[in-house]
Amino acid sequence: MNFELVGHLIRLRYKLLWARTRSRNGRIALFIVGYLIFVLVLVLLGAGGLGAALVAVESGKALLVARIVLASLFLEMMLATVIMGFGLNAMFSDAELRRYPVGAIDRRVTRHLVALIDPFWFLGFALEAGLVLGLYLLGAGFLGVGLIAVVLLFVTNYLAARVFGVLVDRMMQQKIGSLLLMAAIFLVALGAGQVPLLLKRDPAAAAQAVRFLRFTPPFGAAAAITRSGFEAASGVVVVLCWLVALAAALVALERRPAQRQKLPTTAISFDSFYDRVGARFGGEDGPLVAHWLRFYTRNTRFRTLGLLSLPILGFLAYTMGRPHGPFGKLHGPFDSLFVAALGVFPLVGFLAPARFTVNQFGYVGGGFRRYFLLPTDAAAALRTGNYASILTGASMIVLAAIAWTVLAPGPWDGRMLFMLMASGIAGLFLFHGLGLWTSILGPRRGNYNQALGNDASVAGNVVLIGGAFGCVLAPHFLARFAPAWVSPDRWWIAAIPVALTLLFYVFSLRAASALFRQRHEQLMAVVEGRG
Numbered sequence: 001m002n003f004e005l006v007g008h009l010i011r012l013r014y015k016l017l018w019a020r021t022r023s024r025n026g027r028i029a030l031f032i033v034g035y036l037i038f039v040l041v042l043v044l045l046g047a048g049g050l051g052a053a054l055v056a057v058e059s060g061k062a063l064l065v066a067r068i069v070l071a072s073l074f075l076e077m078m079l080a081t082v083i084m085g086f087g088l089n090a091m092f093s094d095a096e097l098r099r100y101p102v103g104a105i106d107r108r109v110t111r112h113l114v115a116l117i118d119p120f121w122f123l124g125f126a127l128e129a130g131l132v133l134g135l136y137l138l139g140a141g142f143l144g145v146g147l148i149a150v151v152l153l154f155v156t157n158y159l160a161a162r163v164f165g166v167l168v169d170r171m172m173q174q175k176i177g178s179l180l181l182m183a184a185i186f187l188v189a190l191g192a193g194q195v196p197l198l199l200k201r202d203p204a205a206a207a208q209a210v211r212f213l214r215f216t217p218p219f220g221a222a223a224a225i226t227r228s229g230f231e232a233a234s235g236v237v238v239v240l241c242w243l244v245a246l247a248a249a250l251v252a253l254e255r256r257p258a259q260r261q262k263l264p265t266t267a268i269s270f271d272s273f274y275d276r277v278g279a280r281f282g283g284e285d286g287p288l289v290a291h292w293l294r295f296y297t298r299n300t301r302f303r304t305l306g307l308l309s310l311p312i313l314g315f316l317a318y319t320m321g322r323p324h325g326p327f328g329k330l331h332g333p334f335d336s337l338f339v340a341a342l343g344v345f346p347l348v349g350f351l352a353p354a355r356f357t358v359n360q361f362g363y364v365g366g367g368f369r370r371y372f373l374l375p376t377d378a379a380a381a382l383r384t385g386n387y388a389s390i391l392t393g394a395s396m397i398v399l400a401a402i403a404w405t406v407l408a409p410g411p412w413d414g415r416m417l418f419m420l421m422a423s424g425i426a427g428l429f430l431f432h433g434l435g436l437w438t439s440i441l442g443p444r445r446g447n448y449n450q451a452l453g454n455d456a457s458v459a460g461n462v463v464l465i466g467g468a469f470g471c472v473l474a475p476h477f478l479a480r481f482a483p484a485w486v487s488p489d490r491w492w493i494a495a496i497p498v499a500l501t502l503l504f505y506v507f508s509l510r511a512a513s514a515l516f517r518q519r520h521e522q523l524m525a526v527v528e529g530r531g
Contacts, residue, residue: 062135063222063223063226063227066221066222066225067213067219069127069131070131070221070222071213071218073124073157073218074153074157074160077121077157078157078161121154121158124154128153129150131150131225132146132150135225135226140226142225142226142228145224145236146224148224148236149220149235150221150225152239152243153220153239155243156217159246160242162246162250163250166254167253216238216242217238220234220235220238220239221235221239224236272290274293274294275290277290278290281384284380285383285384288380288384288385289391291384292385292389293388293392295385295388296356296389299356301355302353305352305354306352306392306396309347310396310399310400310403312351313344313347313348317341320340320472321340335416339475339476339486340472341404341408342423342486343423343472343473343475343476344471344472345420345421345424345427346471348393348396348397348427349390349396349397349424349427349428350432351396352393352396353389353392355446355455355456356385357386357435358435358442358460359438359443359457360382360389360439361381361385361439361527362439362444362446363447363448364448365445365527368523368527369524372520378520382512383509383513386432386435386436389435390432393428393432394428397424397428400424404420405417415488415489416491418491419486419488419494422495422497423494426497427471427501428501429498429502429505430467430501430505431463433504433507433509436509437459437508438459438460439512440512440516440519440523442459443523443527445526445529
């Protein structure tokens, strides 16, 4: 083996990692990993190693504590390693390493060393070994079998992280990869929030879950540490089976080459769905509306949020609309779910296109100059982009209204549906009016192909976060202090916010168009990276 070249490649990996952490997304990833490490150190140093062993012995639940500690370490180490190494694993694949003068064995060793020498692995292994030693010294564990189980668990954990990292890299290479990843994150977050409620309603579910979880690596290693005889041997066998299965999966994934995306066709069509929709806006604005619709709908994050916005907001309304929820005492005689839905509907038409609504020209880059070469008013690019965003948001409001009609509990009430639709339309005009101002006064250069992360400007984040909190919380407090505003008996009041926000939108559209003509040079400098 050429240890000098392998060392150079390992140093190259850390140089690339350091270069990535200096970017905006890298700092976000570093913050997430730092938070995970903080939680890991705070919880596991307080309940891990010798401390966990002492707690286990004193409580008489050595097996339970060992399971919790080992499972927590397993997940923390895998997630932290994947987050920090995201995107770098592909740079050190076998195909890329063939560019360097290293042999097959050197390439194989390098691929694993660049991931295995992260400090998270040493920290995790030290805590696991400390748990075994603590249980042994306090008479509740077995040192020899425990250390063997911990070493096997360490290797299994590494293989699981490698398999998960390869799957994430392969997923993100596909067009719908980020959509599937966002959906998986949402489902995991939704499931995690429902687990305590499920266990509270059905205590027997915990015992059933343990029966399945005992076949996982952390639970198998916990049994090997705290049990003897057949149970300890069974735990070691469970970890060994996972180790072999993950090793085989990793070999199969690395031997299978990544599929490259097919280049899109360059054929031009002027009779597509976008052009037919744009034609409704006349000959001057129609082509630009069609252009913006294509620009939005071809974006990965837009498609992802478009599919997930209704489930996310529906879950938010359900959570905040429970009678025993955080605002249950403020609802008074009103239906708590309806009050919560009144606060969620204004966000339905804004969540999917929000990235573009508050920063319309931030993702066009050098293409911004082309809008001034068209035989039309330059401000047409601003208003048509806003029109296209409103169209996409309006379609989401219609879908949300249908979902409410089908899924809402209790008898159907047309007054409630009218108020919810009015709430959604008012939010549509309000946020798009504010988006006109933030697009001109608070632009920020962004990356169109970035699927994750928050790349909005300060002004955009104020509208996004502040507006979301205001819309969600306002109906709950109105139900308490001004109940007439949310009462279905006075459903016609819901038309007042629609009229006010429509006036605000018309004013903003005219004023922002005039301001756009004055500030287009400053805006051009920002979106092209010169300001």
